[in-house]
Amino acid sequence: MLWKKGWYETRTRLLIVLAVVVVITVLTMGPPPPAGAGSGPLVGATTIPAMLAALLLAGAGVKTQLGGLQRSKGLHGSMYYTLSLPVKRTRLFNVRVSLGLAETAGILVLTWSALWLVNPAIRLSATPFDMFKQGVVTFFCVTVVYSLGVFFAAFLDDVYQHWATIFTVVGTFVILNRVPLPASMHAFLVLSLASPLNTHTMPWIAMAVLLGLSGMLLLIALKIVRSLEY
Amino acid sequence: MTECAIEAVALRKSFKGHEALCGLNLTVPRGSVFGFLGRNGAGKTTTIKILMGLAKADHGATRIFGISPGDDNSGALLRRRIGFVPEDKELYPYMTVEEIIRFSRPFFPQWRDDLERRYIKTFDLPPKKKIPDLSKGMRSKLMLLLAIARGSELLILDEPTDGLDPVVAEEVLRELIVLAASDGTTIFFSSHQLAEVEQIADRITIIDQGRSIISGELEDLKQQYQRIKVVFADGIPADIRWAQGADRIRNEGRMVSILSGRNSEEIMAQARALPGTSVDTHPVTLRELFLELMRAD
Numbered sequence: 001m002l003w004k005k006g007w008y009e010t011r012t013r014l015l016i017v018l019a020v021v022v023v024i025t026v027l028t029m030g031p032p033p034p035a036g037a038g039s040g041p042l043v044g045a046t047t048i049p050a051m052l053a054a055l056l057l058a059g060a061g062v063k064t065q066l067g068g069l070q071r072s073k074g075l076h077g078s079m080y081y082t083l084s085l086p087v088k089r090t091r092l093f094n095v096r097v098s099l100g101l102a103e104t105a106g107i108l109v110l111t112w113s114a115l116w117l118v119n120p121a122i123r124l125s126a127t128p129f130d131m132f133k134q135g136v137v138t139f140f141c142v143t144v145v146y147s148l149g150v151f152f153a154a155f156l157d158d159v160y161q162h163w164a165t166i167f168t169v170v171g172t173f174v175i176l177n178r179v180p181l182p183a184s185m186h187a188f189l190v191l192s193l194a195s196p197l198n199t200h201t202m203p204w205i206a207m208a209v210l211l212g213l214s215g216m217l218l219l220i221a222l223k224i225v226r227s228l229e230y
Numbered sequence: 231m232t233e234c235a236i237e238a239v240a241l242r243k244s245f246k247g248h249e250a251l252c253g254l255n256l257t258v259p260r261g262s263v264f265g266f267l268g269r270n271g272a273g274k275t276t277t278i279k280i281l282m283g284l285a286k287a288d289h290g291a292t293r294i295f296g297i298s299p300g301d302d303n304s305g306a307l308l309r310r311r312i313g314f315v316p317e318d319k320e321l322y323p324y325m326t327v328e329e330i331i332r333f334s335r336p337f338f339p340q341w342r343d344d345l346e347r348r349y350i351k352t353f354d355l356p357p358k359k360k361i362p363d364l365s366k367g368m369r370s371k372l373m374l375l376l377a378i379a380r381g382s383e384l385l386i387l388d389e390p391t392d393g394l395d396p397v398v399a400e401e402v403l404r405e406l407i408v409l410a411a412s413d414g415t416t417i418f419f420s421s422h423q424l425a426e427v428e429q430i431a432d433r434i435t436i437i438d439q440g441r442s443i444i445s446g447e448l449e450d451l452k453q454q455y456q457r458i459k460v461v462f463a464d465g466i467p468a469d470i471r472w473a474q475g476a477d478r479i480r481n482e483g484r485m486v487s488i489l490s491g492r493n494s495e496e497i498m499a500q501a502r503a504l505p506g507t508s509v510d511t512h513p514v515t516l517r518e519l520f521l522e523l524m525r526a527d
Contacts, residue, residue: 001333008324077320081376083284084314085337088306226302229285 002092006099018107022114083230093225097150097218104142108135126197133196137203140210145169147217154224234293235260235384235416236281241290243276243440250276251287252440258418258433260383263410265431265448266420269524273440274420275317278388281418282314294384310338313377317388319370321361327372328357331379340381349375352405367398374402378409385409387419391426399423403430428516436523443523444491448516451491455514458488458498463506472500478522489514489522 082092112135116123122131148168152161196202236258243251251273258264268274279285280292283305292299294312299305321330327350335341350357353371356364364372370393377385390406391399407430409415421427427434428448435445444451455477462484470486473479476497478489490497494511501509514522 001336005322005333008322077318078322080284080314080316080318081321081373084282084309084312084316085334086306086309087337088302090302091306227286230279 002087002095003099006095010099010103014103014107018110021107022111079230089226090222093222100146100150101143104146105139108139108142112138122197130197130200133202137196137207140207140214143214144210144217147214147221151217151221151224154221154228233260234258235262235295236264236418237291237293238277238281239291241277241280241287241292243273243280243285243287250440251280251290253290254437254440255442256435256445258416260416261410261414262433263406263417263431264419265427265434266418266437267422267424267427267434267520268420268437270422272437274437275388276440277437278316278386278420281386282312283309310340310380311383313380313382313385315370315373315377315385315387315390317392319366319373319392321369321372321376323360323362326358326360327355327364330361330372330376331357334376334380338380342379342381345381346375346379349378349405353401366393367395370394371398371402374405378405378415382415384416384418387417389421390419391421391423399426406430424515424517424520434516436520438524444519451519452513452516455489455491455519456494457512457514457518458490458494458501459510459512460486460488460501460504461508461510462486462504463508467504472504473497478525489519 083089112131116126116128116131126134145165149161149165152164152168156164234257236256238254238256241251241254241256242249250271254273254277256277266274266277276285280287281294281299283299283301286300294308297304297308299308322333325333331346335346349355349371353368353375355368355372355375361369361372370390374387374390377387385406387406391402394402403426406417406419410417410430417430419427419431431448433445433447434451435442437443446454458476460473465484466481466486470479473486473488474497475493476488476490477492480487488497498509498511501507
């Protein structure tokens with residue numbers, strides 16, 4: 001029933017976020033390269049800002065619409081009813097996070113499918129398996145943004161949590177651009193120049209870093225939610 | 231099996247330097263209808279939040295049916311046995327009445343279909359109506375239905391009749407009495423409405439500034455406390471040592487009005503011994519008792 005509740009709370013904005021992310025992603029991939037232009041990278045560095053926007057929308061957007069406990073307090077005060085149910089806070093949190101991640105994965109599947117369908121350059125150069133690999137890498141990236149959103153939602157009010165997520169992601173992006181990191185470890189480059197679509201290899205190190213970061217953020221958020229007073 | 235539904239010992243809770251609870255003690259016997267009274271900011275909602283595991287006390291212990299409500303695991307099990315109506319009577323706005331009932335039912339193995347049907351009918355709740363389209367009164371009734379139909383052994387109600395018109399409030403109170411009488415459900419409720427507390431509660435606690443200032447069976451308290459009116463023919467004497475031990479003393483012209491809960495007989499004897507006095511005693515209502523105790527010294 002908690003899953004159903006979560007779905008009711010997220011479905012409308014999920015569709016809006018999905019539409020916006022698909023449009024942004026498809027537009028930023030650019031037109032197919034002219035014949036004889038050589039074999040440049042499929043996913044270029046110029047796409048990074050737009051990919052970031054898509055990431056933020058997918059990650060922070062799904063998080064916000066998910067209706068965390070903080071959010072339901074601000075929106076319609078139904079938080080007290082939820083907390084009066086015989087359900088552990090840990091389970092409420094797990095359902096909330098799992099649903100958000102499932103929705104994020106859904107957005108990515110549809111986005112990359114749309115990309116495959118509308119972009120001839122990608123269709124010609126990348127196999128569906130390449131697209132799958134890129135989807136997995138992107139999911140790891142979005143999961144960090146999502147986890148950051150969940151982390152901020154655990155203790156900040158609605159208005160602040162979204163901005164805190166955006167500023168942190170943009171700040172991290174700026175810092176990472178000034179620190180000479182190997183491409184395989186650069187969290188954002190795995191979406192552009194170090195993308196599996198270009199390198200045809202999985203950036204395992206970057207993925208492990210992203211996974212660890214997400215796990216840490218979610219664990220801290222869970223600890224906060226468990227000890228939070230309402 | 232513990233005889234107490236709720237036990238709170240020496241509860242303390244501060245918010246940003248302000249002490250909301252200062253050593254509150256509370257004992258709610260099973261099967262009682264317990265009125266929890268106090269002014270705004272006295273600590274009622276804070277206490278209820280601690281009982282529901284929504285907040286943690288800085289010091290002291292809380293037990294509901296002998297179990298601590300603050301722990302995530304035991305708290306969740308405990309909430310199967312508790313119906314709760316919070317101060318904010320808000321529910322999921324995207325659900326209809328029947329949807330929220332359908333949503334809630336699976337969480338409670340002891341869900342009472344009979345009570346669900348009965349209260350839908352008694353409270354005249356429209357099953358197909360969306361929650362935001364319900365009036366405040368209807369929403370309160372729905373909250374009450376959701377709390378009662380859980381098959382709860384304990385109902386914790388924070389201002390259950392707040393915002394209801396007198397007719398609806400009366401209806402809700404009547405149903406609570408029926409529930410307590412027929413199922414032996416313990417009802418713990420906070421209220422500002424002294425008349426309604428007097429109408430249904432068999433026990434009360436009045437709290438002020440985070441402390442319990444009076445607690446016990448309502449009838450006992452009403453018998454124990456008396457208003458003693460002493461009229462002085464020649465004006466009130468400056469020395470009032472004869473009224474020592476009184477809870478509240480108020481001068482009204484040539485009359486001294488005394489609220490006494492402990493040594494009324496002694497005070498009356500002392501007053502009668504004074505020259506030119508006439509002494510009367512009156513029973514006190516809960517309203518009088520509350521107002522007197524809340525009045526600044």
